[in-house]
Amino acid sequence: xxxxxxxxxxxxxxxxxxxxxxxxxxxxxxxxxxxxxxxxxxxxxxxxxxxxxxxxxxxxxxxxxxxxxxxxxxxxxxxxxxxxxxxxxxxxxxxxxxxxxxxxxxxxxxxxxxxxxxxxxxxxxxxxxxxxxxxxxxxxxxxxxxxxxxxxxxxxxxxxxxxxxxxxxxxxxxxxxxxxxxxxxxxxxxxxxxxxxxxxxxxxxxxxxxxxxxxxxxxxxxxxxxxxxxxxxxxxxxxxxxxxxxxxxxxxxxxxxxxxxxxxxxxxxxxxxxxxxxxxxxxxxxxxxxxxxxxxxxxxxxxxxxxxxxxxxxxxxxxxxxxxxxxxxxxxxxxxxxxxxxxxxxxxxx
Amino acid sequence: xxxxxxxxxxxxxxxxxxxxxxxxxxxxxxxxxxxxxxxxxxxxxxxxxxxxxxxxxxxxxxxxxxxxxxxxxxxxxxxxxxxxxxxxxxxxxxxxxxxxxxxxxxxxxxxxxxxxxxxxxxxxxxxxxxxxxxxxxxxxxxxxxxxxxxxxxxxxxxxxxxxxxxxxxxxxxxxxxxxxxxxxxxxxxxxxxxxxxxxxxxxxxxxxxxxxxxxxxxxxxxxxxxxxxxxxxxxxxxxxxxxxxxxxxxxxxxxxxxxxxxxxxxxxxxxxxxxxxxxxxxxxxxxxxxxxxxxxxxxxxxxxxxxxxxxxxxxxxxxxxxxxxxxxxxxxxxxxxxxxxxxxxxxxxxxxxxxxxxxxxxxxxxxxxxxxxxxxxxxxxxxxxxxxxxxxxxxxxxxxxxxxxxxxxxxxxxxxxxxxxxxxxxxxxxxxxxxxxxxxxxxxxxxxxxxxxxxxxxxxxxxxxxxxxxxxxxxxxxxxxxxxxxxxxxxxxxxxxxxxxxxxxxxxxxxxxxxxxxxxxxxxxxxxxxxxxxxxxxxxxxxxxxxxxxxxxxxxxxxxxxxxxxxxxxxxxxxxxxxxxxxxxxxxxxxxxxxxxxxxxxxxx
Numbered sequence: 011x012x013x014x015x016x017x018x019x020x021x022x023x024x025x026x027x028x029x030x031x032x033x034x035x036x037x038x039x040x041x042x043x044x045x046x047x048x049x050x051x052x053x054x055x056x057x058x059x060x061x062x063x064x065x066x067x068x069x070x071x072x073x074x075x076x077x078x079x080x081x082x083x084x085x086x087x088x089x090x091x092x093x094x095x096x097x098x099x100x101x102x103x104x105x106x107x108x109x110x111x112x113x114x115x116x117x118x119x120x121x122x123x124x125x126x127x128x129x130x131x132x133x134x135x136x137x138x139x140x141x142x143x144x145x146x147x148x149x150x151x152x153x154x155x156x157x158x159x160x161x162x163x164x165x166x167x168x169x170x171x172x173x174x175x176x177x178x179x180x181x182x183x184x185x186x187x188x189x190x191x192x193x194x195x196x197x198x199x200x201x202x203x204x205x206x207x208x209x210x211x212x213x214x215x216x217x218x219x220x221x222x223x224x225x226x227x228x229x230x231x232x233x234x235x236x237x238x239x240x241x242x243x244x245x246x247x248x249x250x251x252x253x254x255x256x257x258x259x260x261x262x263x264x265x266x267x268x269x270x271x272x273x274x275x276x277x278x279x280x281x282x283x284x285x286x287x288x289x290x291x292x293x294x295x296x297x298x299x300x301x302x303x304x305x306x307x308x309x310x311x312x313x314x315x316x317x318x319x320x321x322x323x324x325x326x327x328x329x330x331x332x333x334x335x336x337x338x339x340x341x342x343x344x345x346x347x348x349x350x351x352x353x354x355x356x357x358x359x360x
Numbered sequence: 361x362x363x364x365x366x367x368x369x370x371x372x373x374x375x376x377x378x379x380x381x382x383x384x385x386x387x388x389x390x391x392x393x394x395x396x397x398x399x400x401x402x403x404x405x406x407x408x409x410x411x412x413x414x415x416x417x418x419x420x421x422x423x424x425x426x427x428x429x430x431x432x433x434x435x436x437x438x439x440x441x442x443x444x445x446x447x448x449x450x451x452x453x454x455x456x457x458x459x460x461x462x463x464x465x466x467x468x469x470x471x472x473x474x475x476x477x478x479x480x481x482x483x484x485x486x487x488x489x490x491x492x493x494x495x496x497x498x499x500x501x502x503x504x505x506x507x508x509x510x511x512x513x514x515x516x517x518x519x520x521x522x523x524x525x526x527x528x529x530x531x532x533x534x535x536x537x538x539x540x541x542x543x544x545x546x547x548x549x550x551x552x553x554x555x556x557x558x559x560x561x562x563x564x565x566x567x568x569x570x571x572x573x574x575x576x577x578x579x580x581x582x583x584x585x586x587x588x589x590x591x592x593x594x595x596x597x598x599x600x601x602x603x604x605x606x607x608x609x610x611x612x613x614x615x616x617x618x619x620x621x622x623x624x625x626x627x628x629x630x631x632x633x634x635x636x637x638x639x640x641x642x643x644x645x646x647x648x649x650x651x652x653x654x655x656x657x658x659x660x661x662x663x664x665x666x667x668x669x670x671x672x673x674x675x676x677x678x679x680x681x682x683x684x685x686x687x688x689x690x691x692x693x694x695x696x697x698x699x700x701x702x703x704x705x706x707x708x709x710x711x712x713x714x715x716x717x718x719x720x721x722x723x724x725x726x727x728x729x730x731x732x733x734x735x736x737x738x739x740x741x742x743x744x745x746x747x748x749x750x751x752x753x754x755x756x757x758x759x760x761x762x763x764x765x766x767x768x769x770x771x772x773x774x775x776x777x778x779x780x781x782x783x784x785x786x787x788x789x790x791x792x793x794x795x796x797x798x799x800x801x802x803x804x805x806x807x808x809x810x811x812x813x814x815x816x817x818x819x820x821x822x823x824x825x826x827x828x829x830x831x832x833x834x835x836x837x838x839x840x841x842x843x844x845x846x847x848x849x850x851x852x853x854x855x856x857x858x859x860x861x862x863x864x865x866x867x868x869x870x871x872x873x874x875x876x877x878x879x880x881x882x883x884x885x886x887x888x889x890x891x892x893x894x895x896x897x898x899x900x901x902x903x904x905x906x907x908x909x910x911x912x913x914x915x916x917x918x919x920x921x922x923x924x925x926x927x928x929x930x931x932x933x934x935x936x937x938x939x940x941x942x943x944x945x946x947x948x949x950x951x952x953x954x955x956x957x958x959x960x961x962x963x964x965x
Contacts, residue, residue, distance in 0.1 A: 067798060090806070338794070
């Protein structure tokens with residue numbers, strides 16, 4: 011069971027612009043297995059929110075069911091969380107977002123929760139461009155039910171029982187790009203340096219942001235032959251770029267070199283700086299990234315970094331022309347047309 | 361045989377030929393003449409080509425249920441003609457397109473045949489191929505106008521209203537109407553013994569379908585987020601809501617919508633979005649039918665256990681499985697009342713007419729938010745998709761929305777401690793907070809797994825039982841918030857009670873009148889909500905025998921009564937109709953009379 015961390019914090023802990031220490035972005039102590047990749051991702055979420063100066067209560071943490079879906083308890087304890095139904099986090103988040111577009115939505119899911127039971131809802135959240143950050147903690151297996159292969163397990167990958175997976179693994183990033191996703195990134199739970207800026211950019215992105223994070227399961231999928239073990243991922247990780255995220259407020263003090271760094275401007279004016287490693291890759295070009303993903307797969311590599319971004323993304327609420335005012339704040343006077351209008355209206359049926 | 365303002369006309373058409381608007385024109389004319397009328401669509405699950413019927417009952421007594429036996433059949437569908445001729449009551453009339461001669465074998469000596477060469481007239485008078493087809497429908501309305509003595513001025517007025525903005529369509533419609541009228545006048549004696557005489561019985565009434573009424577209720581009730589998946593017969597509820605919202609909820613300056621509607625990928629997502637929106641403090645609903653309720657069950661369990669308000673409309677159709685998608689039934693009672701695995705119970709609202717659909721739908725949001733639990737409005741195809749003569753809607757401007765126990769930032773600031781699932785007031789209803797309210801107080805983790813009063817995960821047995829018991833207490837509290845049952849009948853005392861609900865009301869109350877007129881004293885009670893009000897138990901206790909009338913095979917309401925009120929099953933007799941057609945007073949009357957005579961006989965022997 012979960013237990014509370016001590017609330018005591020050192021008085022000289024560094025504070026962000028809102029006056030919060032990082033401690034105030036943490037959650038309760040994790041009950042996941044020691045060494046679980048998911049805990050590293052939770053820590054990266056804490057860092058990203060702290061560094062972005064987000065007021066914790068302006069974040070809604072959404073999840074489905076599974077090991078990964080437990081993690082919202084382990085970060086941002088001053089945020090509301092919703093641990094919903096297996097595979098159904100996207101619909102609950104969509105509804106929540108329609109109700110109040112002013113909050114920040116961080117959805118956390120697993121590979122079973124997303125690529126199997128929740129595949130239908132996942133792809134529709136992508137195509138609707140729901141304004142949310144969708145983090146898949148992808149370990150290729152079902153942890154809570156003791157290690158069955160999931161739909162993202164690579165073909166031929168060997169599970170703890172020693173059996174090779176017979177079926178093709180689903181590439182969530184390639185799929186999302188195909189569906190029209192406006193922000194797609196891939197990372198590794200153990201690479202905080204890459205993951206934190208990716209999360210910051212995802213939160214800032216105006217639309218659906220997918221971050222597929224390979225997050226090894228230490229208990230059921232960290233054995234030789236597994237393509238989602240720590241050793242395998244470290245050996246096959248092929249970073250596309252070195253990423254840095256510059257919030258809008260720091261814009262003026264930033265200097266960058268256009269010759270070696272690709273700078274992307276976000277809708278709010280903040281910047282993503284990408285130091286390219288692969289010369290033929292352009293983060294605004296779907297074709298090149300799809301080809302790169304196929305090539306990487308053939309070469310048993312895992313491409314990480316920001317894979318694709320659409321800087322002109324229009325999120326769901328704007329696509330359906332919803333008012334800027336959060337719908338949950340509209341009052342009776344705005345919502346109810348009143349008796350006079352009703353009397354006239356029913357006249358059509360008289 | 362003569363009947364003024366008391367007969368049934370049935371139209372036999374081919375689906376997709378434009379007959380619906382002509383048939384409605386006929387019913388609306390009777391309504392405008394001040395005579396109570398009810399119209400039922402009996403249509404196939406098909407877009408074009410299959411037989412479809414429209415049955416209109418005209419009843420000066422105001423009996424708006426279906427009645428057995430057809431007095432006048434208007435048949436423009438050769439496919440169903442033989443069956444249609446057979447269905448006419450002896451002494452009745454069969455009106456048909458006589459462009460083709462009627463087969464001799466079709467003839468019946470005990471009914472009257474009135475041929476009108478619809479196709480021939482239209483081919484001669486109209487050049488446009490589509491008009492030739494469409495105006496056949498208006499020509500037969502013209503023929504009926506002469507035969508039944510309808511006021512043609514009313515029909516012409518309806519054309520004017522219908523074609524507002526498309527005025528050039530008025531003249532050809534009026535022409536077609538008079539072609540039918542003149543044909544009858546020059547070939548037959550008119551009017552028939554069956555005819556409509558003007559009355560003033562529809563004062564303060566409108567003619568509207570239940571889905572439009574419920575949609576309007578949702579708009580007035582403050583719904584802002586609507587998520588849905590198309591399914592007959594609920595689809596028109598959401599499309600009506602969209603029409604109304606575009607009319608009344610668009611900001612006049614920015615042009616932005618003060619609502620959002622998302623067509624979901626399936627019913628699971630539809631209810632998921634509605635729950636997410638309600639969790640976040642917007643009033644949100646979804647509408648579906650039986651198959652959708654099956655799919656939504658898991659989510660309904662989450663909303664029940666995590667205590668999230670949500671409003672769901674189930675416009676019931678014939679099940680099980682796909683069943684008969686375009687036929688009516690009341691067969692989702694148990695699946696709705698106990699939707700989801702584990703121990704769950706849900707509040708049901710059961711409207712009988714569009715006025716109640718409007719009122720209950722608006723009220724449903726107040727109830728759901730006060731209870732922090734799902735509220736399911738159980739409509740049905742008959743109510744949802746047919747036009748009903750009903751009391752006009754009213755809205756009290758002094759009314760406000762009751763948002764239930766939601767803590768504001770200020771309240772949170774002043775609270776020394778708070779727990780999401782604590783029963784502070786002793787009514788089983790805790791206080792909730794909305795995301796984003798306060799920077800350091802009131803956040804919690806919503807979950808469908810077992811939790812304690814502070815919303816923390818817990819597998820402690822005592823804690824689990826305590827929360828489950830509190831949910832029962834909350835269900836008890838719900839009784840006081842729900843519409844009370846309604847008694848019917850002028851008989852002061854009776855040993856026999858009749859219980860009914862929803863669209864069965866019309867036929868049930870007509871049957872009660874017949875029984876009373878036949879010297880059989882019965883009293884009626886119409887249920888309007890679940891959990892049952894205390895009056896229901898009292899009604900059952902104060903009668904020796906109870907008949908429960910419902911439109912499903914397994915007597916589901918009877919089961920609910922037995923289960924929830926612990927009634928001796930022997931006391932509750934079933935009166936059932938589940939063939940997909942709305943129940944008739946004739947069936948109820950004869951079932952009850954037969955059962956009572958059996959009982960009397962066995963007591964005598």
